[in-house]
Amino acid sequence: MEVKRSSSTKTAVSAIIPFVLLAVMIGYVFGPGSELISFGVVIPEISIEKVEFVDSEIIATVRNTGPIAVDIVMADIDDMILPAAIEPDKHLERFESAIVRIPFDWNEGQPYAIGLTIDDGTRFEKQVDVAAPSIQPTIEMISYFAVIGTYVGIIPVMIGLLWFPFISKLSRSKYKFFLALTVGLLLFLGISSAEEAIETSAENLSDVFNGVLLVATVAIVSFLALNYVGEKLKKRAGASKLAGPVAIALMIAIGIGLHNFGEGLAIGAAIVLGEAALGAFLIVGFALHNTTEGFAIAAPMARTKLMIGRLAALGMIAGVPAIFGTWVGGFVYSPLTAVIFLAIGTGAIFQVIVLIMRWIQNEEGKLSNSSVLAGIAVGMLIMYITSILV
Incomplete structure (x- = not known):
């Protein structure tokens, strides 16, 4: 018994020692050995993450994304220095954020450059192409965004589900084609989601967040987490006699739902920022896209009994x-939140693709079937064509 206890103690100590040595090394670098990192110039940086226009006031949300603490000492609009209130205070530690309120009689539809200067004299600027009133969460606006979300998300998916009777009548080879076509649809959707996440991070996030790596990390974690959930669902499906295709359709619906959350963020943010044309473009484009998503949900279930309630729930x-x-996009939009949810949607979609491909392989024994390859190619072409029609 003593031997086992001694062995466990040695194992625990061997696991802790590397952490202790690492802590000592880091402590030395930032303590007695600080001269090792004292060479060169430390460059401060702040990021203006959001600009809101309210009655006779411009409100900027700012974050310290540099390596050192800074103080905000001055604010300006189009190079005109103005008084400003900073909440909670002007001093920002690394990654700390503050709200800067600048009294200003702005004009709707006009461009403005919002500038903030820190204690070392460095000025940071955020360009707003079109000033638009900040949207408040009133009953009217909540209902308005709900209608848009319904038009973009629910109605097109439900329309796509109407393909169920058509798919259920197909021969085996044609069914394989349409199942693979689902993979093509989702593959394009996943790539598009990743591209949008990377583009959003490049345009709105500071380099300190390492946008591409953030997207990759979140997408992979999302993939692994949903893969775990998918395995659990498959086990429960087997135990409860629930058909495997239904479990797969559920995972597809979850993955698409996460992606559609990201689409909703983009639409809400576009409307809030006053980009009406972009908002209309996104609404029409996403509505067209999401009809094919309904098809993707219906395809795996086409060999099961039609249950309208279950199909509608999905x-x-x-x-x-x-x-x-x-x-979220309309009332509390945050570029970091948008990037994270788009990346989660990306991981979810690729996990669903793997799930469907495994199922096809289990059914057919191989993936190099001509129907499968043709279906994937046609699915991607359909998504590409619908993406450029509007």
């Missing part, structure tokens, strides 16, 4: 998140 799982996305 459509709601896929479509309703678009409503929540428009609310």
Whole structure:
């Protein structure tokens, strides 16, 4: 017994020692050995993450994304220095944020450059192309965004589910084609989601967040987490006699729902920022896209008995998140949140692709079937064509 206890103690100590040595090394570098990192110039940086226009006031949300603490000492609009209130205070430690309130009689539709200067004299600027009133979460606006989310998310997915009777009548080879076509649709959707996440991070996030690595990390974690959930669902499906295709359709609906949340964020943010044309473009484009998402949910279930309630529930799982996305994008939009949710959607979609491909392989024994390859190619082409029609 003593031997086992001694062995466990040695194992625990061997696990802790590397951490202790690492802590000592870091402590030395930032303590007695600080001269090792004292060479060169430390460059401060702040990021203006959000600009809101309210009655006779411009409100900027700012974050210290540099390596050292800074003090905000001055604010300006179009190089005109103005008084400003900083909440909670002007001193920002690394990654700390503050709200800068600048009294200013702005004009709707006009461009403005919001500038903030820190204690060392460095000025940082955020360009707003079109000033638009900040949207408040009133009943009217909540309802408005809900209608948009329904139009973009729920209705197109439900329309796509109407392909169920058509798919259920197909021969085996044609069914394989349409199942693979689902993979093509999702593959394009996943790539598009990753591209949008990386583009959003490049345009709105500081380099300190390492946008591409952030997207990759979140997408992979999302993939692994949903893969775990998918395995659990498959086990429960087997135990409860629930058909495997239904479990797969559920995972597809969850993955699409996470993606549609990101789409809702984009639409809500575009409307809030006054980009009406972009908002209209996104609404029409996403609505067209999401019809094919309904098809993707229906395809795996086409060999099961038609259960309208279950099919509708899956459509709601896929479509309703678009409503929540428009609310978040419209009322509390954050570029970091948008990037994270787009990356989560990316990981979810690729996990669903792997799930469907495994199922096809289990059914057919191989993936190099001509129907499968043709279906994937056609699915991607359909998504590409619908992406450029509007």
